[in-house]
Amino acid sequence: MTTTSSRWALVTGASAGIGEAFARELAARGASLVVTARREERLAKLAAELAGKHPGLRVETIAADLADPKAPEALCADIERRGIAIDILINNAGYGVPGHYLSQPWQRHADFIQVLMTAPCELAYRLLPGMQQRRYGRIANIASLAGHVPGSAGHTMYAASKAYLIKFSQSLALENRQFGVNVCAVCPGFTYSEFHDVTGSRPLVSKMPKWMWMTSEEVAREGWDATERGEIVRVTGRVNRFIKGLIKVLPDKVGLALVQKRSKDFRVQDPH
Known part of the structure; x- marks a missing residue:
């Protein structure tokens, strides 16, 4: 039995990419799921796939658009009504605005x-008070390199x-360690998902070398393991950790110049 067995997890942006991968990873480890996204x-x-693959697993779906300022409160209220x-x-919902x-x-x-x-x-x-009271909680905020x-x-x-x-x-991690709540910023680099299709940057990033990429499943597995261990920040993948370390030791002026030179290779400068 893992520490996630009999626990309930809320995964936002669970309809694709890293969010979907986190849902699959947690289901494999015994957690019941509330998955939310816009695409019902x-x-x-x-939900049907995971329930079929993991007999006895409970999966609840709630369609929500977190761009609506009322959505987080309504989402938590719906979850509470379901007992x-x-x-x-897993705070994963996100996208990029090109240009x-x-x-x-x-x-x-x-x-x-x-x-x-x-x-x-x-x-x-809204969810931390219950975690603190039960002396167990895990929050993974999906950030980025x-x-x-x-x-x-x-x-x-x-x-x-x-x-x-x-x-x-x-x-948040330092404030909540005493309550048995682990908080981790999971920081992936280039990840195979729909993200670049939505932003229109797929033609650009497809030219990036394959060794710079990770799968959503690899990110979710490494990110969750780090959260469980109590790591506060986890940059996923050795290449991404090397990049972070390199940037850290470079003078700001040099780092900015480097990004300025290369940004056209992975950022849409103006919308199509």
Whole structure:
């Protein structure tokens, strides 16, 4: 029996990519699941597959759009009405906004902030009291290697939002260790998923060498193991850890110049 057996996990953005991989990883380790995303049909398909693969596993689906400021509270209320106590929170929902800052309407940026920054914080705020009371909790905030390196031109707010999640996770982890709650910022680099299709950067990133990529399953496995061990920040993959270490020792001016030179290879500068 693993520590996740008989525990309930909430996974946001579970309809694809890293979120779906986390749902599969946790189900394999015995956790029951509440999976949420906007695409209800994908959630239903995932729930049926996991329930069939793991007899006795409970999987609840809740369609929600975390760009709605009321969604986190409504989601937690729905979970409570179903008599479920969440011990594991995977804050994964996210996406990128392509192009330069002024190329997009403000509302699109506001929605981005709501999904990638406000919603994870609110979900943690609403679910932490129960975790503290039960003296067990796991929160994995899916950040990014981008949060450790200088910001790039294009996708202006993405790295900033991930750096925010990293710092938030660090403080939250130190505040909650005494309650048996582990908080980890999981920081993947380039990962095979739908992310780059949605942002329109697939033609660019497809030119990146294969050794820079990880699968969603590898990220989820390594990220969850790190969360269980009590690591506060986990950059997944040796290549990504090397990049983080290199950037850390470079002078800021050199790091910025390097990112400026290479950003056109992986960031959409203006929307199509």
